[in-house]
Amino acid sequence: MEIIKFSSEFFNAKDTLECGQVFRYTFNDGAYTLISKNKCCNLYTIGDYTYIETDDVEYFTNYFDLNADYKKIYDSILLLNNNFLTEIASRAKGVRILKQDAVETAFSFIISQNNNIKRIQNSIEALCYRLGTPFNFNKKTYYSFPTVKEFVTASKDVYKEVGLGYRDGYVIDFANKLYSGYNFESLNGLDTPSLTAELLKIRGIGKKVADCITFFGFQRSDSFPVDTWIEKLYIENLNGKLKDRSKISKELVETYGNLSGYIQQYAFYYKRTLERG
């Protein structure tokens, strides 16, 4: 295992993992343990540095987007000259947008719909435990995110037992679609509006979930997922007038362009976690 460290100014463990973009992590004794696909790392911030412990430095260097310049993103937001946006960016500047796997992101956010974080995490962990493949990291056993084959060969009972609720059909449908040859990764060739339109054809994916997938799974920062929290913030803090979430999202992307996703994450994290102490 290797340990690498980075300045914590624009890479904070808590900010990055608890801002709502990812579900497979736990927190113990001051450190996070994060699982992505069939890889695992420990992540913690102490003072001026954030540390990553991993067997695959290359993978997690890319995963945490460590070659991107987040100061530049942050400065661009300050240049918008909006007191509220400056406030949330300042408070949440340790967020980095994870470069998550598209398929894993899609399954995860289909499960996330109309759901709360605790339950989403429990369901995903249970799915991985039941269907995934065990691997070792730091002398402990973890379970990889299931492959498409592992999803489709599972019995229906598994889906009932992991607490997906009425979403189980969506998960099964999507797995079958992939297994029958649907090339999900190739959608990356589309521009963001076309990609979104394609995602909306999949059962269980509405506009909000589609926006999360384009942003977290396809790294499209011209996406602005609008859930109940962002809707509130749009009206209370950004003086927004629209009611329809889909239209709100469209307006926000038109206003903020490629800063949209970053602003959405800062805002969501601020509203959900920071504002409440």
Added chain:
DNA sequence: ATCCAGGATTGGC
């Protein structure tokens, strides 16, 4: 258009 699917969390009382 309206209601319901399942269940943990939040909010009002």
Added chain:
DNA sequence: GCCAATCATGGA
């Protein structure tokens, strides 16, 4: 502490 509303989507 209890009970109702909330959460996002598709199908009836």
